[in-house]
């Protein structure tokens with residue numbers, strides 16, 4: 198996911214593009230760049246880091262023009278760096294392009310361009326092939342060159358291109374990636390999304406798949422894939438830019454909760470392959486042979502906060518499926534206690550940002566002791582990713598809200614896939630079990646959708662209980678791990694005191710806190726522990742606590758011992774965390790909303806903790 202902006206008018210393209218890019222930073226923010234045709238040449242300025250960095254390097258007045266294109270990047274192919282940042286130019290920079298999407302056959306095109314035209318590539322991106330393709334086909338007509346280039350490409354893209362020889366126009370094209378054209382008076386815009394334009398225009402054309410657009414300062418012409426001009430109705434935007442960035446959601450957190458089916462599906466899709474009719478886990482690019490796996494006598498999972506909670510589930514999955522002992526530790530503790538790590542240890546670091554200092558320091562500590570480092574990371578090219586031997590990326594997309602939601606569920610998917618792969622390779626699970634869990638994983642996006650469709654029920658629970666000052670989360674087995682995450686979500690955004698504990702531990706101390714003012718969220722999704730969990734609920738109910746029960750559909754016994762019950766869809770016990778966490782995320786969100794908290798930016802917290 199990246200953001201693109203193009204402007205064509207009388208002057209000040211640079212300022213308009215920078216304004217637009219700032220509005221698109223939610224689509225990615227690891228690097229940014231701008232291309233402007235000036236004096237018969239195209240000036241490209243790009244820089245790793247946020248838009249503010251770019252602004253500094255193009256402050257000089259000579260870099261102004263009436264036309265230009267810009268980009269804010271969320272790296273997919275090629276680490277975030279100056280050279281990988283967009284725009285990309287062709288061989289002599291007479292063409293420049295910005296791109297959002299993926300070119301699936303870029304390798305093929307790249308080899309062809311090198312072989313047939315001696316093209317020298319500057320970056321590691323798939324995007325650069327587009328600039329060279331257009332450059333090869335260009336003979337004074339940018340529209341025609343873009344159309345020819347698109348014929349060669351497979352994948353998803355929104356592209357905007359400019360040519361030094363036609364400095365009064367932008368050509369853009371879209372397939373499976375968003376694109377809108379903004380209609381001004383004496384100027385026009387192209388962008389990935391409406392917020393980029395709203396400071397300057399309120400009327401837009403929504404560009405559809407396989408359409409190409411030519412923009413000059415006075416005209417926007419849309420063509421279909423047969424080259425015919427298309428008449429499009431004008432769409433009038435009545436909402437403000439802040440709301441638009443969040444795609445109509447009130448906060449990034451709730452938007453990101455809703456993005457989970459997509460993130461889970463995408464993380465799965467990238468790591469599944471067909472092996473002679475059987476769908477298998479594809480760990481291409483990760484070194485994990487049978488010998489490697491058999492050589493590990495221990496796995497260490499290290500992370501912080503929510504990522505640590507994902508590690509707890511990872512432990513259960515790897516121990517169950519691969520039969521290797523797993524230790525899970527918070528990174529801040531791991532690094533100071535001389536842990537038992539050596540060449541026979543597989544060290545798994547989990548981190549959304551890939552920049553958490555404690556996790557990075559723990560990784561370095563494990564590396565210095567000879568462990569192999571595999572990281573599960575969301576931000577491509579981040580420090581954790583760069584310093585690891587192997588990286589398993591989550592495909593959650595940029596997570597903006599401080600409270601982590603979609604990163605957690607996609608981290609769980611990675612942990613299941615690693616466990617399945619190790620178990621199958623080692624022969625510690627049967628083919629039937631492998632296929633069974635694989636099918637359970639594939640069914641998750643739809644089941645998460647089914648939970649999200651019941652959001653109102655959770656909002657009603659939040660309205661009823663938001664005034665509580667002490668909220669406990671209890672569960673057994675995997676449910677206890679999810680309890681920790683539910684409790685963390687609630688306390689970090691609602692500031693309610695909350696505590697999570699393995700339900701079997703209650704009677705060893707914590708039950709002393711239970712009284713009629715307590716609210717207990719009781720997770721009972723593990724079939725084989727269900728009856729024991731119902732007994733634990735009875736124990737706290739006897740002390741007067743109010744209970745919200747969480748169980749699988751059909752497990753209705755819990756209704757007799759709870760004030761309220763929320764059901765998740767039926768699924769294998771192993772994968773319940775991906776489902777049971779969703780109502781807990783929603784509960785935290787709606788409680789915080791009832792209490793008027795700053796949900797996306799809770800007090801005292803930061804998205805990326807780069808200090809000890």
Ligand code: F6R
Nearest residue numbers: 502503504548549550553600601
């Ligand atoms: C909680 C939360 C934090 C992070 C933790 C690790 O909602 O977001 O607990 O999970 O700071 O961050 P990463 O995953 O970036 O290493």
